[in-house]
Amino acid sequence: MAVSKYKGIVDALASDIRAGRLPSGTRLPTHRQLAAREGLALVTASRVYAELEAMGLVSGEPGRGTFVRALAPTHDIDQQAVAADVVDLNFNYPALPGQADMLRRTLRQLASSGDLEALLRYQPHGGRPDERAAVARHLRRNGLPVGIDQVLIVNGAQHGLATTVMATLQPGDVVAVDALTYPGFKVLASALRLELAPLPAAGPAPDLHALQQLCATRRVRAVYTMPTLHNPMGWVTTVNHREQLVEIARRYGLLIIEDAAYAFLAEQSPPPLAAIAPERTAYVSGLSKSVAAGLRFGFVTAPKSLTPSIRRAIRATTMNAPAVMTAIACQWLVDGTVARLETQKREDARIRQSIARDVLAGQPQVSHPSSYFLWLPMPEEVRADQIAAALLREHVSVSTAEPFATSAHVPHALRLALGSTNLDTLREALDKVKRIINEYTYR
Numbered sequence: 307m308a309v310s311k312y313k314g315i316v317d318a319l320a321s322d323i324r325a326g327r328l329p330s331g332t333r334l335p336t337h338r339q340l341a342a343r344e345g346l347a348l349v350t351a352s353r354v355y356a357e358l359e360a361m362g363l364v365s366g367e368p369g370r371g372t373f374v375r376a377l378a379p380t381h382d383i384d385q386q387a388v389a390a391d392v393v394d395l396n397f398n399y400p401a402l403p404g405q406a407d408m409l410r411r412t413l414r415q416l417a418s419s420g421d422l423e424a425l426l427r428y429q430p431h432g433g434r435p436d437e438r439a440a441v442a443r444h445l446r447r448n449g450l451p452v453g454i455d456q457v458l459i460v461n462g463a464q465h466g467l468a469t470t471v472m473a474t475l476q477p478g479d480v481v482a483v484d485a486l487t488y489p490g491f492k493v494l495a496s497a498l499r500l501e502l503a504p505l506p507a508a509g510p511a512p513d514l515h516a517l518q519q520l521c522a523t524r525r526v527r528a529v530y531t532m533p534t535l536h537n538p539m540g541w542v543t544t545v546n547h548r549e550q551l552v553e554i555a556r557r558y559g560l561l562i563i564e565d566a567a568y569a570f571l572a573e574q575s576p577p578p579l580a581a582i583a584p585e586r587t588a589y590v591s592g593l594s595k596s597v598a599a600g601l602r603f604g605f606v607t608a609p610k611s612l613t614p615s616i617r618r619a620i621r622a623t624t625m626n627a628p629a630v631m632t633a634i635a636c637q638w639l640v641d642g643t644v645a646r647l648e649t650q651k652r653e654d655a656r657i658r659q660s661i662a663r664d665v666l667a668g669q670p671q672v673s674h675p676s677s678y679f680l681w682l683p684m685p686e687e688v689r690a691d692q693i694a695a696a697l698l699r700e701h702v703s704v705s706t707a708e709p710f711a712t713s714a715h716v717p718h719a720l721r722l723a724l725g726s727t728n729l730d731t732l733r734e735a736l737d738k739v740k741r742i743i744n745e746y747t748y749r
Contacts, residue, residue, distance in 0.1 A: 395702060467590050473612060474528070526560060540672060548576055565591075678725035
């Protein structure tokens with residue numbers, strides 16, 4: 307078959323999908339039907355659908371067929387792409403009343419009493435000693451006993467993940483991850499050409515038997531995990547599960563990358579993995595969720611053997627964290643502002659979860675009682691991309707499972723972020739979610 311004909315079929319189908327002539331949820335002809343209709347070999351028809359799937363336009367589901375995917379706005383790069391009249395249940399940027407005034411007061415204090423000349427110069431890669439000491443005290447209060455020589459300040463938790471991976475892994479390395487995981491790590495792995503090996507769930511935790519089997523058959527270099535308030539599932543794994551994970555990591559020489567971005571929301575949780583296995587764990591967190599998304603301040607703790615290479619990665623990427631932001635963040639760590647905001651946001655998240663349980667009563671939900679998100683599995687006959695597209699037409703933005711999925715199987719589910727709008731608007735948006743799911747369920 308001529309390449310031009312094959313490409314022409316791909317282009318024609320892609321054009322019909324993008325123009326809406328083939329709306330989301332449309333079941334396309336089977337591979338055999340497409341081959342007969344277009345005069346193609348069966349293997350070439352399969353290639354047509356494979357290329358459309360690689361373009362993100364269709365999804366193939368075993369036993370069901372090939373379907374047109376919803377073309378929702380892309381938020382991977384620009385989270386501000388959500389229109390002003392759209393309720394954002396896609397991304398979390400929780401803020402409490404009065405935080406802007408708190409920032410104004412702190413900026414005035416900084417302007418009148420700080421060493422502003424010092425803030426105009428380059429800072430040490432990884433932060434000044436007094437700043438790293440403030441972070442270390444904060445972490446010790448939260449169950450992670452570290453010294454300042456293990457702490458590095460970065461430009462937000464995502465930057466912390468990036469510098470950790472750059473310092474410790476090479477292109478082609480295999481990293482074990484949950485089958486549903488934080489999309490930002492997927493983006494990072496793709497950019498740095500890491501191979502992600504998905505682990506299925508075993509109850510409210512990753513399957514450690516699957517991890518052990520993976521390590522026995524592949525040269526796995528690291529495991530990326532969120533033991534305290536997993537995003538998107540809301541898990542908090544048990545002490546026993548953490549100890550078993552550490553035992554596997556020690557046996558096979560794995561680096562543990564512990565993402566604790568949402569850990570502050572879970573009270574009385576077990577010790578961090580970094581406290582159980584400090585010799586092989588890089589612990590990454592920040593203040594984006596506990597304080598504000600615009601405060602690009604994060605921190606990494608790591609074994610002393612790894613901190614020089616992570617410091618070099620900081621220098622190679624941003625030279626140092628922004629001095630003014632770091633000064634504000636450290637002042638709030640020292641004066642108790644961060645601790646107060648964490649307490650208030652835990653209560654705020656509990657209220658939002660209560661609203662979601664009330665409004666979505668009767669819908670299966672997976673969540674933590676004080677988290678800012680929940681997982682909403684769809685009824686068997688309902689496609690998540692259709693629901694997301696229908697909600698967007700009603701000015702509500704949600705995420706399907708696809709950005710979180712690392713395995714070939716993508717469940718039909720929605721991940722709802724609860725922290726980015728006021729309570730009345732949240733309730734109205736959740737009402738729309740339930741109504742539209744019911745409309746598609748009972749068609």
